[in-house]
Amino acid sequence: MEFTKMNGLGNDFIVVYGEPSLPANAGELAIRHCNRYFGIGADGLVYILPSARADVMMRIINSDGSEAEQCGNAVRCVAKYVYDRQIVAHTDIRIETIGAGVQTVTIQAENGKAQTVRVDMGEPILEGERIPVAIASNPVLNAPIEAGGETFEFTAVSMGNPHCIIYVDNAVGFDLHKWGPLLEKHELFPRKTNVEFTTVRSRDQIDMRVWERGAGPTLACGTGACATLVASVLNGYTDRNAYVSLKGGDLYIEWDEATNRVYMTGPAEMVYTGQTID
Numbered sequence: 410m411e412f413t414k415m416n417g418l419g420n421d422f423i424v425v426y427g428e429p430s431l432p433a434n435a436g437e438l439a440i441r442h443c444n445r446y447f448g449i450g451a452d453g454l455v456y457i458l459p460s461a462r463a464d465v466m467m468r469i470i471n472s473d474g475s476e477a478e479q480c481g482n483a484v485r486c487v488a489k490y491v492y493d494r495q496i497v498a499h500t501d502i503r504i505e506t507i508g509a510g511v512q513t514v515t516i517q518a519e520n521g522k523a524q525t526v527r528v529d530m531g532e533p534i535l536e537g538e539r540i541p542v543a544i545a546s547n548p549v550l551n552a553p554i555e556a557g558g559e560t561f562e563f564t565a566v567s568m569g570n571p572h573c574i575i576y577v578d579n580a581v582g583f584d585l586h587k588w589g590p591l592l593e594k595h596e597l598f599p600r601k602t603n604v605e606f607t608t609v610r611s612r613d614q615i616d617m618r619v620w621e622r623g624a625g626p627t628l629a630c631g632t633g634a635c636a637t638l639v640a641s642v643l644n645g646y647t648d649r650n651a652y653v654s655l656k657g658g659d660l661y662i663e664w665d666e667a668t669n670r671v672y673m674t675g676p677a678e679m680v681y682t683g684q685t686i687d
Contacts, residue, residue: 410438413490414449414680417482419628419657421680422469423449424490426457436474442685443472449683452624455483457490463503463511465491471623478508479569481631481660485526485677488514492523493679509569523677530632530671533639533664534567541571543597548643556591563592564640568671570622571602572636576644580608580616589620605633609646615653628657635671638662 413424423442432438439454441447453471460466467487469477484504491497500516515527534540535548542565544552549565554573564574573592577583583606592604604620617637619630634653641647642664649664663672 410442410685411682412442412449412685413682414451415455415486415490415678416657416680417485417629417631417675417677418655418660420480420482420630421451421628422453422455422483422486423451424455424457424486426490426494426496428456428458430458431456431468435468435470436476439470439472440474449685452621452627453477453480453483455480455487457487460505463505464497465502466505468507471621472625473623475623476507477570477623479506479632481528481530481568481633481635481673482629482675482677483631484512484514484528485631485673485675488516488526488528489523489677489679492516492518493521506569525674525676527672527674528631530568530635530673532669533636533671534569535565535639535643537565540565540567541599542573542602543599550643554592554595554597556588556595559588561592564644565602566636566639568632568635568639570632571598571600572605572633572640573598573602574605574607574637574640576646577606577608580606580618583618585618585620585626589626593620593622603630603633603636605630605637607637607641609641612646612648613651615641615647615651617653617655619655629655629660631660631673631675634660634662635673639664639671 537544
């Protein structure tokens with residue numbers, strides 16, 4: 410298997426191009442190769458596949474072998490991959506996902522290489538049953554959730570994948586390893602959930618740390634940053650444009666009032682290429 414190691418703000422992926430379809434053993438391959446001690450090491454295995462609806466299709470397999478419907482950092486990596494390698498020559502690239510449909514990605518390039526990537530992440534889903542969360546409300550705002558003997562309040566948003574946003578006093582120092590697994594697999598979330606612990610610093614600045622469904626703590630989560638901005642607007646904490654500061658760096662998120670669409674702008678990097686020996 411030939412691959413390219415890529416990351417978006419430290420959220421890292423093994424990117425594979427050239428397969429005609431998703432391999433039947435993709436989950437097994439992800440578990441093996443994403444292992445940081447006995448494999449390549451990554452948060453996920455990403456396949457760039459042919460698409461009948463868009464320029465390419467993206468399929469994301471988490472490090473635990475499960476499939477993610479969408480990933481904002483991965484879609485930026487895919488866009489950079491196909492643009493830098495001239496697989497797609499134009500700067501407005503259409504990428505098909507299984508959770509968010511076809512997304513339009515705009516490349517900002519210098520010397521023929523993508524520097525930053527702006528992604529149309531689509532419209533947020535706020536209806537509880539569609540997120541999904543076992544609360545029949547639209548939107549799901551400040552709902553109580555009990556875990557580990559503590560009660561939190563959360564706002565639920567889907568960006569093609571489910572998110573649980575919890576506001577805390579200090580997101581940067583929050584104990585992800587203690588609370589992330591309990592909330593990810595909570596009975597309120599029938600398909601599990603990504604969990605964002607969030608602190609609003611100003612109307613245009615948010616600190617966020619994430620426990621990703623199927624991957625655990627990661628340095629960044631693009632869909633999580635988008636969901637966090639939407640939740641913060643709904644709660645009246647921020648404006649509709651803000652920087653979301655993650656452990657790996659900042660993403661600029663916009664929720665356009667006229668179209669209801671969310672836009673994410675951030676970097677993507679190629680680290681190295683390689684080939685597995687099995």
